[in-house]
Amino acid sequence: MKKIYKAHILYTKEQNRFEVLENGYIVVEDGCVVDISTDLSALKCSDAEVTDFGNRLLIPAMNDLHVHAPQYRNQGIAMDLELLPWLQNYTFPEEMKYADTAYAERMYRRFVRDLWRFGTMRASVFATIHTESTRLLMHLFQEAGMGALVGKVGMDACCPPKLRESVEEMVKGYESLIMDDGQPTGNHQFPPLVQPIITPRFIPSCTPEMLRACGQLAAKYHLPVQSHLSENKDEIALVRELEPNSTCYGDAYNQYGLFGQTPTVMAHCVWTEGEELELMKRNGVVVAHCPTSNFNVASGMAPIRRFLDEGLHVGLGSDISGGHDLSIFQVMVYAIQVSKMYYQQNHECPFLTLSEAFWLATKSAGSFFGHVGSFEPGYEFDALVIDDSDLNHDNYTLLERLERYIYLGDDRQIVHRFCRGNEIAEPEVS
Amino acid sequence: MKKIYKAHILYTKEQNRFEVLENGYIVVEDGCVVDISTDLSALKCSDAEVTDFGNRLLIPAMNDLHVHAPQYRNQGIAMDLELLPWLQNYTFPEEMKYADTAYAERMYRRFVRDLWRFGTMRASVFATIHTESTRLLMHLFQEAGMGALVGKVGMDACCPPKLRESVEEMVKGYESLIMDDGQPTGNHQFPPLVQPIITPRFIPSCTPEMLRACGQLAAKYHLPVQSHLSENKDEIALVRELEPNSTCYGDAYNQYGLFGQTPTVMAHCVWTEGEELELMKRNGVVVAHCPTSNFNVASGMAPIRRFLDEGLHVGLGSDISGGHDLSIFQVMVYAIQVSKMYYQQNHECPFLTLSEAFWLATKSAGSFFGHVGSFEPGYEFDALVIDDSDLNHDNYTLLERLERYIYLGDDRQIVHRFCRGNEIAEPEVS
Numbered sequence: 001m002k003k004i005y006k007a008h009i010l011y012t013k014e015q016n017r018f019e020v021l022e023n024g025y026i027v028v029e030d031g032c033v034v035d036i037s038t039d040l041s042a043l044k045c046s047d048a049e050v051t052d053f054g055n056r057l058l059i060p061a062m063n064d065l066h067v068h069a070p071q072y073r074n075q076g077i078a079m080d081l082e083l084l085p086w087l088q089n090y091t092f093p094e095e096m097k098y099a100d101t102a103y104a105e106r107m108y109r110r111f112v113r114d115l116w117r118f119g120t121m122r123a124s125v126f127a128t129i130h131t132e133s134t135r136l137l138m139h140l141f142q143e144a145g146m147g148a149l150v151g152k153v154g155m156d157a158c159c160p161p162k163l164r165e166s167v168e169e170m171v172k173g174y175e176s177l178i179m180d181d182g183q184p185t186g187n188h189q190f191p192p193l194v195q196p197i198i199t200p201r202f203i204p205s206c207t208p209e210m211l212r213a214c215g216q217l218a219a220k221y222h223l224p225v226q227s228h229l230s231e232n233k234d235e236i237a238l239v240r241e242l243e244p245n246s247t248c249y250g251d252a253y254n255q256y257g258l259f260g261q262t263p264t265v266m267a268h269c270v271w272t273e274g275e276e277l278e279l280m281k282r283n284g285v286v287v288a289h290c291p292t293s294n295f296n297v298a299s300g301m302a303p304i305r306r307f308l309d310e311g312l313h314v315g316l317g318s319d320i321s322g323g324h325d326l327s328i329f330q331v332m333v334y335a336i337q338v339s340k341m342y343y344q345q346n347h348e349c350p351f352l353t354l355s356e357a358f359w360l361a362t363k364s365a366g367s368f369f370g371h372v373g374s375f376e377p378g379y380e381f382d383a384l385v386i387d388d389s390d391l392n393h394d395n396y397t398l399l400e401r402l403e404r405y406i407y408l409g410d411d412r413q414i415v416h417r418f419c420r421g422n423e424i425a426e427p428e429v430s
Numbered sequence: 431m432k433k434i435y436k437a438h439i440l441y442t443k444e445q446n447r448f449e450v451l452e453n454g455y456i457v458v459e460d461g462c463v464v465d466i467s468t469d470l471s472a473l474k475c476s477d478a479e480v481t482d483f484g485n486r487l488l489i490p491a492m493n494d495l496h497v498h499a500p501q502y503r504n505q506g507i508a509m510d511l512e513l514l515p516w517l518q519n520y521t522f523p524e525e526m527k528y529a530d531t532a533y534a535e536r537m538y539r540r541f542v543r544d545l546w547r548f549g550t551m552r553a554s555v556f557a558t559i560h561t562e563s564t565r566l567l568m569h570l571f572q573e574a575g576m577g578a579l580v581g582k583v584g585m586d587a588c589c590p591p592k593l594r595e596s597v598e599e600m601v602k603g604y605e606s607l608i609m610d611d612g613q614p615t616g617n618h619q620f621p622p623l624v625q626p627i628i629t630p631r632f633i634p635s636c637t638p639e640m641l642r643a644c645g646q647l648a649a650k651y652h653l654p655v656q657s658h659l660s661e662n663k664d665e666i667a668l669v670r671e672l673e674p675n676s677t678c679y680g681d682a683y684n685q686y687g688l689f690g691q692t693p694t695v696m697a698h699c700v701w702t703e704g705e706e707l708e709l710m711k712r713n714g715v716v717v718a719h720c721p722t723s724n725f726n727v728a729s730g731m732a733p734i735r736r737f738l739d740e741g742l743h744v745g746l747g748s749d750i751s752g753g754h755d756l757s758i759f760q761v762m763v764y765a766i767q768v769s770k771m772y773y774q775q776n777h778e779c780p781f782l783t784l785s786e787a788f789w790l791a792t793k794s795a796g797s798f799f800g801h802v803g804s805f806e807p808g809y810e811f812d813a814l815v816i817d818d819s820d821l822n823h824d825n826y827t828l829l830e831r832l833e834r835y836i837y838l839g840d841d842r843q844i845v846h847r848f849c850r851g852n853e854i855a856e857p858e859v860s
Binding site for chain 1: 506507508509537725726728730731767768770771773781823830833834838840
């Protein structure tokens with residue numbers, strides 16, 4: 001079934017510039033972009049039905065490379081605590097509640113609905129150690145038709161006993177999620193929209209046995225991996241103590257097969273440099289840059305320009321609830337701002353441009369989910385239609401309109417959302 | 431006419447803690463708070479009519495200590511330009527348009543309406559050099575019933591010819607605004623809600639004659655003063671060249687009678703230290719901290735903790751369009767974040783707590799407008815009623831609810847706005 005959508009189309013094929021199609025057309029078939037042009041007659045399949053979005057903007061949907069679903073209740077509270085009391089008094093007690101799948105369902109439904117609200121169609125998500133709540137979260141994404149890599153968290157050290165799981169239980173739980181995994185539509189053109197991702201919380205929360213088992217699971221089932229890396233200096237010093245045979249924090253993951261042996265995303269990387277950076281480059285490890293979180297938790301400023309210059313893959317993450325804002329548009333704004341503050345202190349590192357921030361959130365982050373985040377032919381059609389008329393009290397260019405939407409807009413202006421070619425309706429909450 | 435409002439009341443009498451009145455009552459008479467308590471029978475005038483806001487939050491309204499009204503059109507665009515091309519290509523061309531009062535009316539109406547939307551009931555505003563557009567802006571604030579100090583900008587150097595005005599024209603224009611000034615209600619208990627404020631743009635845009643005339647106008651008419659101070663290092667070096675007889679940037683203003691001789695607010699103060707800081711302290715000069723702008727323009731991080739420790743008066747400013755967000759709630763979030771990043775780099779300067787950020791935006795900033803920003807008896811009743819029910823998918827304490835509103839909320843949750851005791855209706859746009 002072919003469809004043509006008409007609108008003002010903006011996307012970033014390359015990091016340094018926007019593609020801008022005023023009154024452009026995009027042909028979608030079987031969930032993928034087939035052709036794109038401002039000339040209807042030049043299109044492949046120009047005879048398909050045209051849906052005209054008029055003066056609205058059509059852009060790729062957002063991708064969130066790092067978010068903790070069970071911390072959604074704590075979004076925007078206790079933001080002036082230090083890391084340790086915050087974990088002990090807010091994060092861990094909240095995660096314990098997810099032993100109860102009824103509580104999990106109430107919260108996770110709202111979480112998925114709000115990802116939808118802010119136009120995030122793909123996310124790499126931390127759940128908790130609880131297998132059944134994690135399974136539920138996967139089902140909610142499937143039900144919504146939105147893409148997600150969902151991680152049952154591996155954790156057996158340095159945390160309350162109720163948040164520990166033995167290595168055997170962890171493996172058994174994961175394998176039951178993997179068996180459960182599959183694509184409801186039966187369409188095998190794509191990988192499943194929703195898949196498990198191996199998720200050791202971070203080195204200090206895991207015994208060597210837990211880390212080894214995680215690496216083995218990833219290898220055995222060809223599953224991606226996510227965790228946290230080099231977020232703050234105390235954490236790095238602690239990892240150095242815990243893993244004396246590793247040359248750096250990243251190397252500790254690497255020794256357990258958790259650093260690029262399968263597709264891997266590491267959140268933060270605020271203090272990544274030298275050997276760790278080289279290892280990430282060599283292994284193709286992706287950075288989930290979480291600037292709101294880095295501000296809120298006083299971690300520091302990640303050297304994103306350096307990462308881009310070195311050719312590392314980088315995407316953006318909301319990191320709820322270290323981050324306070326689920327909107328990846330707002331995370332883009334912060335990514336530019338943190339790069340400006342970094343530039344102010346290191347003039348050899350130019351700050352991010354708008355096209356770079358947009359590319360990070362779309363094509364660059366989307367690559368972790370497949371051919372996602374661009375409108376080039378062959379890409380999955382993940383898209384948002386933005387009605388920004390209420391933001392425009394004067395004449396603006398299309399690029400200015402997009403920039404104003406990113407800086408000033410919110411969920412009110414997103415009027416249609418597509419994931420893998422399907423229009424996604426508002427997920428139900430209970 | 432006495433009125434009693436019932437709601438969950440939160441405000442900051444002191445910097446370090448919130449006053450929280452669950453199901454509290456506040457008595458308002460002639461625009462001012464008369465009494466406040468959780469015990470209706472203990473109140474003065476407990477026989478007055480009670481308006482019950484139920485489960486909603488009642489908080490002081492927001493104050494914006496630094497905002498450029500004619501840059502409202504440029505909000506959220508050209509955010510990845512450097513300062514100079516941004517001024518030359520966006521700011522100055524836009525300000526020129528305000529020679530046309532019809533254009534000014536269209537834009538200024540939207541500006542005032544949007545201050546209203548985000549709950550800002552008092553603002554210290556830069557207009558342009560144009561007397562008639564500035565008069566119009568003052569009238570729009572009066573019509574709305576919102577408080578404002580409105581500055582016709584003094585500028586006769588380093589800018590396009592169309593944005594220069596001779597000293598004589600500036601003085602004549604200002605005096606015509608001063609004569610026009612007055613209070614429509616005829617109530618003389620208070621100073622006028624809307625007043626002119628003497629506004630030399632900043633030292634580099636003014637000849638010594640212009641600065642001298644500004645100082646003389648402020649002294650002659652007992653008018654407050656606003657300008658920019660020590661925003662970035664190049665600017666400071668330029669001022670040192672332009673004013674070789676001054677000991678610091680602040681001292682240059684001081685020599686012209688523009689640094690605390692009448693109530694004075696200076697925007698930014700990112701690099702203020704040493705002698706300048708001492709002079710501000712001695713002269714009671716207020717800091718308008720504009721963290722969103724300081725990020726967007728890559729100015730640096732203002733040492734707000736130091737200012738507070740030294741006893742300086744500090745408030746918050748949106749600084750549209752260097753800042754991108756008109757909501758002072760969002761500026762609070764950024765103020766905390768920039769203080770955290772400052773703390774991360776200077777561990778002897780603890781970051782701002784939520785109560786401190788709230789106090790900066792309410793009682794501390796409000797003091798520039800009179801007894802504004804608190805609910806202590808004698809304070810003008812400037813208030814917002816927040817219906818945050820859509821933000822609460824679980825049980826939260828009242829303080830957590832306020833924090834969630836600040837971090838996650840927007841104009842949708844503000845359901846009533848009061849300024850000087852009057853409920854303020856949505857200002858009309860044309």
